[in-house]
Every structure is written in structure tokens, then in C-alpha cells.
Amino acid sequence: MGSPRSNRRRWSGVTVKPESASAPLVTKSSRNVQIEPLRAMHIEEQEVELVERKGLGHPDSIADGVAESVSRALCRLYLDEYGRILHHNTDETQVVGGGSIPKFGGGKITAPIYMLLVGRATTEVNGEKLPYRQVAVDAARAYVASVCSHLDADKHVEFDCRIGSGSVDLRGVFEQKAVLSNDTSFGVGFAPYSDTERLVLESEKFLTTKLKKKVKALGEDVKVMGFRSGENVHLTVAAALVDSEIDDADAYQNVCDEIKQKLQDNASKLTAKPVQIDVNTADDPELGRFYLTVTGLSMEAGDDGSVGRGNRANGLITPCRPMSLEATAGKNPVNHVGKIYNLLSNLIAQDIVKETGGKVKEVHVRILSQIGKPVDQPQVASLQILPVEGVKLSQVRSDAESVAQRWFDDIGSIPQRLLSDKLSCF
Numbered sequence: 557m558g559s560p561r562s563n564r565r566r567w568s569g570v571t572v573k574p575e576s577a578s579a580p581l582v583t584k585s586s587r588n589v590q591i592e593p594l595r596a597m598h599i600e601e602q603e604v605e606l607v608e609r610k611g612l613g614h615p616d617s618i619a620d621g622v623a624e625s626v627s628r629a630l631c632r633l634y635l636d637e638y639g640r641i642l643h644h645n646t647d648e649t650q651v652v653g654g655g656s657i658p659k660f661g662g663g664k665i666t667a668p669i670y671m672l673l674v675g676r677a678t679t680e681v682n683g684e685k686l687p688y689r690q691v692a693v694d695a696a697r698a699y700v701a702s703v704c705s706h707l708d709a710d711k712h713v714e715f716d717c718r719i720g721s722g723s724v725d726l727r728g729v730f731e732q733k734a735v736l737s738n739d740t741s742f743g744v745g746f747a748p749y750s751d752t753e754r755l756v757l758e759s760e761k762f763l764t765t766k767l768k769k770k771v772k773a774l775g776e777d778v779k780v781m782g783f784r785s786g787e788n789v790h791l792t793v794a795a796a797l798v799d800s801e802i803d804d805a806d807a808y809q810n811v812c813d814e815i816k817q818k819l820q821d822n823a824s825k826l827t828a829k830p831v832q833i834d835v836n837t838a839d840d841p842e843l844g845r846f847y848l849t850v851t852g853l854s855m856e857a858g859d860d861g862s863v864g865r866g867n868r869a870n871g872l873i874t875p876c877r878p879m880s881l882e883a884t885a886g887k888n889p890v891n892h893v894g895k896i897y898n899l900l901s902n903l904i905a906q907d908i909v910k911e912t913g914g915k916v917k918e919v920h921v922r923i924l925s926q927i928g929k930p931v932d933q934p935q936v937a938s939l940q941i942l943p944v945e946g947v948k949l950s951q952v953r954s955d956a957e958s959v960a961q962r963w964f965d966d967i968g969s970i971p972q973r974l975l976s977d978k979l980s981c982f
Contacts, residue, residue: 560582587933591953594942598918599750599876604782607756608873611704612764613776613796613853615651615861620982621703622671622696623863623886626719628696630677630688631889637682641971646675646692646719647886651861654712658806658848662800668714669855671696675886679721689717705768706798707851707871735891735932735968737925741898744878745870745921747905751827752789756782759791759872761896762822763815771818773801773811774899775852784829791833793819795804798852805841808848812836867982869898878920884981889971893925896970897934899979900963907959908939912952918942919956931962 573772610617626646634642655667673696679688693715701709749757760780768774775796783790795815802808812835836847836941850856867873880898887895901921908919920940925931937960943949965982973979 573769581612581968587937587961587964588935589937589939590941591941591949591951591956594918594920594940596918596942598942599718602876604787605750605752605782605876606874607750607753607782607784607876609756609760609780609871610866610873611760611776611778611780614779614857614866615653615853615855616863616866617861617982618700618853618855619649619651619861619863620866620883620885622651622673623647623675623883624981625695625699626673626675626692627886627888629691631932631971631975632688633688633691634678637686640677641888641890642681644675644677644888645886645892646673646677647863647883648674649696649863649886650674651855653855653858653860655858656776656850658799658850660802660804660848663848663850665712666849667854668712669701670714670716671700673715673719676720688719688721692717692719700755704851704853706775706800707853712851712856722834729893736931736933737893737927737929738888738891739893740927741882741891741894742880742923742924743869743882743899743900743901744923744924745898745903745905746874746877747902747909747919749872750784752782752784753872753874755789755823755826755831756780756791758820758826759793759822762819763793764898767815767818771800771811771814773797775849776816777849777853777855787829789823789827789829791819791823791831792837793835794832794838794847795835796847796849796852796854797836799848799850802848805846808846809841812839869981870896870902871980871982878922889974891931891950893931895922895926895981896922896931896967899970899981904937904939904960904963904980907963908941908952908956912955913958914943915943915947915952916956917944921960932967934964937964 594780606842624648630644650672652670654669656665657663673692677688679686696715697709763778775798777796779794780792816833816835819833839846869884881896886896901923905919905921909916922938924935926935939956
């Protein structure tokens with residue numbers, strides 16, 4: 557595009573160096589990391605636990621996936637042309653359900669699904685216009701096609717890009733000395749997963765990445781709701797089935813039974829707790845009511861979706877744990893703390909559990925930014941720790957703080973981790 561390109565890869569003003577050579581933007585002592593006891597009953601000791609995961613084909617997950625794919629495509633455009641990620645946020649994607657007439661043996665789509673791409677992007681640099689709309693639509697279409705195997709993204713989806721424009725003078729951007737927070741916001745995370753959380757997460761992944769390859773009638777739109785009462789876990793699974801792969805009601809029931817049995821077998825590998833599983837409980841064969849779809853997606857027939865209404869940054873919806881309402885998908889990965897801190901808090905929590913060698917039973921992490929301040933210098937990074945019985949907080953405090961400080965030193969790696977699919981935000 558004619559603009560000079562830097563020989564060194566940069567991320568919005570910060571040159572990316574090898575990890576061993578990277579230096580923190582601020583000294584460790586200047587960061588406000590506060591550690592205190594977690595004064596709460598351990599999640600596994602609570603009588604009731606609720607956990608949910610929306611599958612990859614759920615309308616809300618589709619909205620998240622499209623928004624994040626558009627953001628990553630813009631990141632690559634900016635990096636290819638200017639060696640850095642420029643300002644953008646595409647976290648307002650909306651999915652409006654279409655129309656369909658499913659029936660055993662194969663139905664038809666009667667109205668297309670509508671996907672509205674909304675947000676802001678840098679569309680002009682030093683007076684040079686960028687093909688951001690085409691990049692956004694291509695990324696959205698490619699993502700939908702990659703996730704939805706029975707949907708014709710060209711024929712059955714209408715993509716409408718209304719991403720707003722903005723321009724930038726790179727001469728000023730390159731003079732920026734630090735990455736500054738774009739908002740006063742917070743992120744939260746926890747570790748480790750409970751048995752129920754891990755079971756719900758892995759059950760959805762099993763359905764949409766493994767079982768689907770063997771059970772052709774299984775669609776991508778699934779939802780797994782976990783309910784633990786004492787030691788007993790109950791999974792309620794909603795799974796959209798593809799009508800062209802099923803001949804009649806008996807065949808439909810056979811598919812549901814197979815899904816249940818395979819999930820049961822998989823659950824036994826994940827937990828020793830008794831697990832009861834129900835599949836498609838809204839079905840009523842006498843009334844001719846089945847969770848039958850043309851594409852394996854509920855959005856084909858009126859179900860809508862929005863970014864941020866589904867899984868949190870850790871892949872789950874966990875009302876019994878600390879949560880943020882922030883939508884992470886689609887936000888720029890350089891200075892949008894609503895994204896960065898939710899990812900970072902989970903990474904910090906996970907590493908604290910790992911690096912304290914079994915001494916921590918549960919940890920909650922809360923990180924608060926301040927607009928205009930460096931992203932690696934939060935107002936506070938609060939670590940709440942519940943050590944295992946017989947271990948004092950003082951025995952793990954130093955390790956926990958070191959983990960947090962190390963991640964803030966390495967906060968500039970978040971964009972790379974996202975672009976290389978090492979991190980997911982839903």
C-alpha cells in the first residue's frame with residue numbers, strides 16, 4: 557500500500573522482543589499487587605453449584621466468534637501494512653435469526669440469517685484508505701463457514717458491515733512511549749476449575765469437536781448446563797440435530813440416546829462423581845415436537861445472538877464464581893483492558909495454582925485499570941487466595957506475587973497469543 561514498513565514488529569508503540577530480552581514498562585515495586593485471604597467456602601464444599609457453556613454454534617457464541625475473527629483479521633491487516641496493531645473495536649456484532657422449515661429427511665431455509673458487523677476501525681492511515689470492510693466481511697464469512705458445517709455461508713447468511721471509520725497519522729502513533737489503558741475497567745478470573753466446571757467445559761468440546769465427526773446428525777448449536785447438588789452432578793444438554801441426517805422420530809431418538817451414552821462414557825473419565833445426563837428435554841414426540849433443524853443451528857429459525865451474552869473469557873458462565881459482564885471478543889488486544897484484564901486474570905490465577913505446587917485450593921484475581929495509565933500498571937491487582945488445609949497464606953504469598961508481576965511484565969504478549977490461537981476469549 558505504499559506506506560513505509562518497520563523492519564521490527566511493533567504492537568501499538570511497543571516493540572515486541574524475544575521474551576528473554578523483554579523489559580517491564582514499570583518496576584515491579586510500582587505495581588499495586590494486593591494479596592489477602594479468600595474468605596469464602598471452597599466451591600467444591602458448597603452444596604449447590606451451577607455452570608453453563610454455550611457451544612460454538614450457539615447464536616451468542618457465533619456473535620463472539622465473528623467479532624473476534626473480524627478483530628484478528630484487522631490486526632493482521634494493520635501488521636502486514638504498518639507493523640503494528642492500530643485502533644479498532646468490533647465487539648458489537650449482532651446475529652438476527654432467519655427462517656426455516658425443518659422436517660425428517662431434509663427441510664429448507666426460508667429466510668437468511670442476518671449478521672451485523674458493528675464497531676470502529678482505523679480505516680485510513682496518512683490519507684491512505686484501507687479495505688477494512690472487505691477484510692471484515694471476508695473474516696466473518698470464513699469463520700461462520702469453518703464452524704457451521706451444514707450452513708452455506710454464501711447462500712444462507714447476509715453480512716452487513718457497518719463498522720465506523722477513523723483515521724490516524726502514524727507519525728504521532730510511533731512517538732507513543734507506552735501502551736495506555738483505553739478505559740477504567742476491571743477483569744476477573746479464578747482457578748482451578750471445579751469438577752463440575754471442567755465436566756461442562758469438556759462435555760461441550762467433546763460434542764462439537766469429537767462426537768460430531770461420528771454422529772453426522774449432531775449440529776454445532778449445543779448448550780450444556782451443569783447442576784451439582786452435593787456429590788451428584790446433573791447435565792442438561794440441548795443439541796440441535798440436522799434433519800437431513802434423520803429419517804424419522806425413531807431415528808431421532810436413537811441419535812439422542814447415542815449422544816447421552818457417549819457423553820456418559822466421557823463424563824466417567826472426567827469425574828468420579830455420579831453424573832446424570834438428559835438430552836433435549838423439551839421434545840414431545842406425541843405433539844411432533846423435536847429439536848430438529850436444517851443446519852444444526854437454532855439461529856436458522858429466529859434465535860438471535862449478541863457479543864458478550866455467552867461464555868466469559870474462561871469459556872464458561874459461572875454464577876457461583878466471580879464474573880465480569882465485559883464482552884471480551886472483538887475488542888482490540890493492545891490497550892482494551894476489558895479484554896486484556898479478563899484474559900490476564902485467568903492466566904495469573906491458573907499459574908498461581910500451578911506454581912504453588914498444590915498449596916492453593918482456590919484463587920480469585922481481580923484487576924482494575926485506570927484510563928490513560930499504562931496497561932501494565934493497574935490501579936490494583938487483587939489476589940484472594942484460599943490455601944489448602946495446613947498451609948498459611950505467608951507460605952504462598954511470594955510465589956503468587958511473582959506470578960502476577962511476571963504476567964504484567966509479559967502483558968505485551970497477549971496480542972501474539974490471540975493471533976496464534978494460544979488464547980481463546982469465549
